[in-house]
Amino acid sequence: MDGPSSVAASVGRMNFPITTDRRAASVRPRTAALVAVPVLLLTAACGGGNGGDGGAEKDVAIADVPRAPATNGAGADKDGESAGGPPAGGSEFYDAQMAYVRCMRAEGGYKDFPDPRLSGYLDWDRINEIGSRPGANAGIKGGKGGACVEELTAAMAAEPERDQQKDYESMLAHAKCMRDNGVSRFANPTMSGGNVQPGGDPNPVSPSIDLNSPVYKQARETCAPKLLDGLDGMQ
Template sequence: MTHHTTSRATFRRTLAAFAALPVLALAVGCGGGEESGTKDDGVASVPGEKADASGGSAKESGGGSGKGKSAFYDAQMDYVRCMRGKAGVKDFPDPKLSGHLDWTKIEKLDDPTGTGEVTKGGKDNVCGPEMQKAMRLEPERDAQKDYESLLAHATCMRDEGVSEFQNPTMSAGNAVPGGDPDPANPRIDTESTVYKQAREACKGKLLDGLDGMQ
């Protein structure tokens, strides 16, 4: 059986699937996924959010027992254990101390079927519930800082020779990653030497939790 290394293009397609969740524009498949603290009127709550007194939604990652960074890390570990067990990805790495997944290591894993299972919660999304729980529990981020980080990274990628690399955008107060102009039909060769050298040169531009985003 031919083994394929996981690709950012595959993960970007995964992100597209989560775009239907309005406040998860920065969702990075359980750990690359970010939510901003901005909630626009009329935006539906995602599963796991609780309505506040004004009819809005309160994020699960607030203070209190079982919440915050510790709960986020624990939820990510549940996802990691699921990926190692049910999904059969024995070498799936531990999350960073911040709770975010380590995409530098994840990208080196083999994808036996070539379908992106390693970045999609396993075959038939067997670890999807654990993935989404971790996404919901991620502590709130500063969307403007995330946008500036993604923009600096995109600019660096173009400067390093990946001319088609797109800038991020802002949508409803959320930073939406850039990267390939068409994630569903990738135009950027992520296996090229130029791309890999650019990734290495520009990785310092990304804030923790944004690696793997674009």
């Protein structure tokens, strides 16, 4: 990981799925759309309108039937975000994450600390940008003086269980990509006791990778898609 210590590595795993209260609201329009299908088909089958056998009108009627968004799970679209609000499940995690975010703004010294993404995980692109400012990196995880460590710990404890093998494979691909794009000292992740340990700077206590170099920044941008959601702040 690029952070100053192994503690920061575990700290990076924070981010929060969103409440399910609006899921029912997104289900109702989809149900209505499905009910509309037989009505439109019946209308088209009856012909009329421009005369002839009604084939043209039938085609138009079918084309106008609303389609429900494609999903990969309950209430989520192909990108893992809800079409009508937060993704289903994980409201405890999201609430804990928001408590951490509020603490970081009010007590942690980061008034512009960003909201989580709709997926619930923290927006590490923006967080790292804030942390790159002069004198800002020291408290970017946990708040200055550790003001929000309690909220951070609670958020980490509430995070849904992850597939450690998939996380490892994702971070391994990311580490290789970073080296292929000029960050030659970027270390691989490791597995310990069934849990993945992030890679990154081989000596976080005395960093040897310049996080502000153009080569590093370009590599981060190029390799970001290699990381699964929720891992972008870990290495």
